[in-house]
Amino acid sequence: MTTDPVTLYCLSLLPGKDVNVGPYPWKTAIDLGSLGVPWRFKGLTIEEIRTTFEANTAVKGITVPAIQDGEKWVFDSFPLAQLLNSKYGTEERTLFPAGEEFARLFDTWADRDLAAEVIPLLAPWLFKAQQPASAAWLVKEKMGGDQSKMDGLVNATSDPAFIEKQAAAIRAKLITLERTLQANKDEGKGQFIAGNDHPSHADAAVWGWYGTLLAVNHMGIKLGPLTFKHETLPLVGAWADAVQKAAGVDLQLEQ
Numbered sequence: 001m002t003t004d005p006v007t008l009y010c011l012s013l014l015p016g017k018d019v020n021v022g023p024y025p026w027k028t029a030i031d032l033g034s035l036g037v038p039w040r041f042k043g044l045t046i047e048e049i050r051t052t053f054e055a056n057t058a059v060k061g062i063t064v065p066a067i068q069d070g071e072k073w074v075f076d077s078f079p080l081a082q083l084l085n086s087k088y089g090t091e092e093r094t095l096f097p098a099g100e101e102f103a104r105l106f107d108t109w110a111d112r113d114l115a116a117e118v119i120p121l122l123a124p125w126l127f128k129a130q131q132p133a134s135a136a137w138l139v140k141e142k143m144g145g146d147q148s149k150m151d152g153l154v155n156a157t158s159d160p161a162f163i164e165k166q167a168a169a170i171r172a173k174l175i176t177l178e179r180t181l182q183a184n185k186d187e188g189k190g191q192f193i194a195g196n197d198h199p200s201h202a203d204a205a206v207w208g209w210y211g212t213l214l215a216v217n218h219m220g221i222k223l224g225p226l227t228f229k230h231e232t233l234p235l236v237g238a239w240a241d242a243v244q245k246a247a248g249v250d251l252q253l254e255q
C-alpha cells in the first residue's frame with residue numbers, strides 16, 4: 001500500500017484548477033478509492049493536455065486519466081484499472097470480481113450507449129465553460145472540426161424542453177442498470193454491479209458519467225435528479241450514492 005497519494009491527471013476547465021469534469025478520470029478516481037489507495041487530482045485543460053502535457057510526457061496522443069508509474073505513463077481508464085488492480089488489488093478488494101470481461105461489458109455500455117445520450121448535454125457545456133483554445137480543441141477532436149455541429153448543440157441546450165428530452169433518453173438507458181441491480185437484489189447479492197459488497201471497475205465505469213453529469217450546468221437545471229437520481233430509478237439512485245461513499249470521493253464541483 002502506498003503512503004504518498006497517487007497523482008491522477010484529470011480534466012479541468014481552467015489552468016491550475018485541480019478539479020475534474022471528465023467522465024474517464026472519475027472512473028479512475030473511483031477505482032483508486034475502491035482499492036483504498038490515497039490519491040489527488042491534478043487538473044489539466046484540453047489545451048494543456050494537447051500541448052505541454054503531451055510534450056512533457058513525450059506520449060503522443062496522451063489523454064486523461066493518466067498516472068505516472070515509475071518512468072512510464074499509463075493512460076486510458078481500462079488499462080489503468082488493470083494496472084491499479086495488479087498493484088493494489090487483493091482477493092477481498094479487486095476491481096474485477098466477476099472477471100475483466102464482465103467489467104469490459106459495462107465499460108463499453110457506459111462509453112457507447114449511455115454516453116451517446118450524455119454527450120449532447122456534456123459537449124456544449126464543456127464548450128462554453130472552457131477557455132477559447134480548449135474549446136477549439138474540443139470541436140477539433142470530438143466534433144471532427146465541425147463548428148456547426150457544436151453550435152447546433154449549444155442552441156439546443158438553451159431550450160429546457162431539449163434538456164428534459166435528453167434527460168429522459170439518459171433515464172431510458174439507465175433502466176438496464178436498474179434491472180441489473182434489481183436482479184442482484186432479488187438474488188440476495190450485494191448492492192454493486194458485480195453483486196458484491198464493494199465497488200469494482202464495472203461500477204467505476206458507469207459512475208464516471210454520473211460524476212460528470214453533476215458538473216454539467218445548463219440554465220441552472222440540476223441533471224442529477226433528472227437522471228441517475230430520478231424517482232423512477234430508485235436502485236440506481238441508491239447505487240450512485242453508495243459508490244461515491246464506498247470510494248470516498250469528494251465531488252468538488254466548484255471551478
Ligand SMILES: N[C@@H](CCC(=O)N[C@@H](CS)C(=O)NCC(=O)O)C(=O)O
Nearest residue numbers: 011022023024063064065076077078
Ligand atoms: N478511452 C479513454 C478516453 C479518455 C479521454 O477521452 N479523456 C479526455 C478527457 S475526459 C481527454 O483527455 N481529452 C483530451 C483529448 O482528447 O485531446 C479512457 O477511457 O480513459
